[in-house]
Amino acid sequence: SQTIHQWPATLVQPVGSPLSLECTVEGTSNPNLYWYRQAAGRGLQLLFYSIGIDQISSEVPQNLSASRPQDRQFILSSKKLLLSDSGFYLCACRGYNSPLHFGNGTRLTVT
């Protein structure tokens, strides 16, 4: 079965600082990988998805970027954080003919 490792669990960063959130996947190969954001009182917003190494699709224009340097590694980044980047970030994975599985999330607070 798939296991998703996501870290850190919580993060407090000042406005203007860079961001790097990492997600790695075990138990599957060539998965589709996703980054979602969950802001307070709102549903899940799909930020990025990837169907393969270096293949990234962005769903919404924003201050964030994503990269997939290896098959089972997905990184969410920002050069300069904004207050509006605060939220709960979830990495998710889907193998062939299987539903979406989520990591435990990172709570990001931008101060």
Add this chain to the structure above:
Amino acid sequence: AQSVTQLDSHVSVSEGTPVLLRCNYSSSYSPSLFWYVQHPNKGLQLLLKYTSAATLVKGINGFEAEFKKSETSFHLTKPSAHMSDAAEYFCVVSDNLNSGYSTLTFGKGTMLLVSP
């Protein structure tokens, strides 16, 4: 295009009473449907899935859901609520589970509150 409507933002039940979380969907294709549960500051955990097999789907923790095409519904039920069921629940529709380009649409979530 597809959409998901979770009809209640909050549902309150007493421990030991039945749970009903409502979900209606629209989809141009034969959809796959899912229910996820999220406890505070945790990721989403898959409860159950419907992928065009049996219309009554049994999931983990005693939950089940029935796919009703005529009503475009996929309501989540449990006969007897437990305190540990208190969490947020998300209904999700996918247009094609086998496609790398399938679109997943999440409902806005229903918060289940369980009182002793």
